[in-house]
Amino acid sequence: MLYFTSDLNTYHIEASDGQMGKVQDLYFDDEKWVVRYAVLDVRKWLPTRRILLSPASFTSIDTENQQINVKHDKETVRNSPSIPADATFSSDLEMALTGYYGWSRYWLGGLLWGVEDMPGVNIDDRELEAQEMSNEPQHNLRSEQETGTFRVHANDGKIGEVSDIIIDDIYWKVRCVVVSEARLPAEDKFMPVNAEQIQSVDWLEGDIYINSDLEDLNNRTRYESKEALLKAL
Structure with missing residues (x-):
């Protein structure tokens, strides 16, 4: 199933023994434009902590109740490597989290997802052998919320701005960037751009x-709403 990231950013996170936050x-x-972590707002529960969970910990997405169910209980999450709320998420912290939860080193x-196509927590002998020889991750993690303000350009001019991002819940891969074209009429302004068409990104600018x-x-179809666009995919 496909989801707007803006919708998922309103969902609750449900542990096996109760709600943890949003x-x-x-x-x-x-590099691969795959969602690696959900950052949780747990200020009411752990006010000084920042909690990150991999999709490998998710069991299902409940659209009716607008929540993501995870396999861990609250105590397991509470005892995870501590990330202060104002700390930068580093490679060392990422390695500590994957080790604690047993997530595959993607x-x-x-x-x-490393030795698999889909997120999972079953680390096999092949990956354990590779991990012994591995260095730290050679990639950068990017914020979906920050990317949601980016400008989008074709080879010969500006198209518009990012209005939303569409991901799937099987691979957790970014499938499309939804572009809002300011030069089009308000009732017909949303256009999907396949992630495979992205040539480069200036993350600083x-x-x-x-x-x-x-x-x-x-010549591409435009849609009068993001919902109409999602139904067409």
């Missing part, structure tokens, strides 16, 4: 460049 942000890596093996010309883009 999704605050989603971090994806800038940067190994070449597939979307906030610009996404796609491998297409404005003339080609003008």
Whole structure:
């Protein structure tokens, strides 16, 4: 199933023994554009901590109740490596988290999730052997919320701005960037851009460049709402 990240950012996180908080942000890596962590808002429960969970810990997404169910209980999450609320998420912290929860080290093996295509927690002998020889992750994690303010450019001009991001719940891969085109009428302004078309990103300046010309883009279907766009995919 496909989801807008803006919708998931309103969902609650439900542990096996009760609610922990809400999704605050989603971090994806800038190589394969796959969501690696949900950042939780747990201020009411652990006010000085920042909690990150991999999709490998998710058991289901409950759209009716707007919650993501996870396999851990609260005590397991409470005892996870401590990340202060104002700390930068470093490679050392990421290695500590994957070790604590037993998550697959997705940067190994070449597939979307390391030695597997889908997120999981079963580390096999192949990966353990690779981990012994591995260095720290050679990628950067990017904030979905920050990316949601980026400008989008074709080869020959600006298209518009990021309005939303669409991901799937099987691989947790970014499938589309939804572009809002300010130059179009308000009732017909949303256009999907496949993530595979992204040529480069200036993360510092906030610009996404796609491998297409404005003339080609003008022939694409636009949608009057994001919901209509999602139904068409």
